[in-house]
Amino acid sequence: MELKDIQNLIKFVARSGANEVKLEMEDIKITIKTGEGKTETTILQHAAPLSMATAPIAQAPVEVAAPAAPAPAAADEDSKYLTITSPMIGTFYRKPSPDKPLFVEVGDTVQADSVVCVIEAMKLFNEIESEVSGKIVKILVEDSTPVEFGQPLFLVDPS
Template sequence: MEIKDIQKLLDFIANSGLDEVNIETGEFKVSVKKNAAATYVTAAPAPVAAAPVAAPQPAAPAPQPAAAPVAPKADDSKYLTIKSPMIGTFYRSGGPDKPSFVEIGDDVTTGKVVCIVEAMKLFNEIESEVSGRIVKVLVENATPVEYDQPLFLVEPI
């Protein structure tokens, strides 16, 4: 399903009397609810070729300790990188009052949720594809990210 298809689905739901729609295929599962809490979708990393869409920003999250955005340097080559699989807004936690999914020094394993990227009002849980220890957070909370942008540096263990 492409982003334009998702947008058409969201427009259809907004203009219909439906309060909830669930779609499931072999590749993905989408659940959309009107006037409900945020819906979280687990996304497998896949290229998304689309321009960013301006969306209303959620209420400002509570200040959280975060590393300043830093571009990976040559001496960071010994680290593995967790990259964004899509364009959207990066969030370190599931909500303003919830703790970050991972902090610097935390151990991660393949499949562990490390952040959320919001795209087109869908909150996509981003899972680690590597195992190791988080050594750097490369993106500020609640900031836009691009496809394939480095989010975290991980030291293999």
């Protein structure tokens, strides 16, 4: 892969709105991360191909965004709560069906084994039960959005 191709790839990713793109080929790995006007590119070349072995490799300047400082007050406040997490990857739903009421809302009290939401995975709707008892303090996921394994869904005040 030539430098011109890499530069075109960086421009394309920046315009596409993607947050991160990884490209792996036999002899090269490229990771392009974008966000808020900054682009970070990492290029790892295992073995230079014969056509590039004699050509000098120029590197474009790389800007690295500093990690945002976490809000300590919010972290301390949320640490006293228990978290209900997603046991699977899928789509999060707060209702059993569009015409039914929500499973839980902020302020509702749940018991261990209370159904709090459903997650659709591979056309199956899986009821997710609370593993803790307490009051729902915060709903961390919007209805009908994808969730990952272990992603926090609800905060529960056990007191």
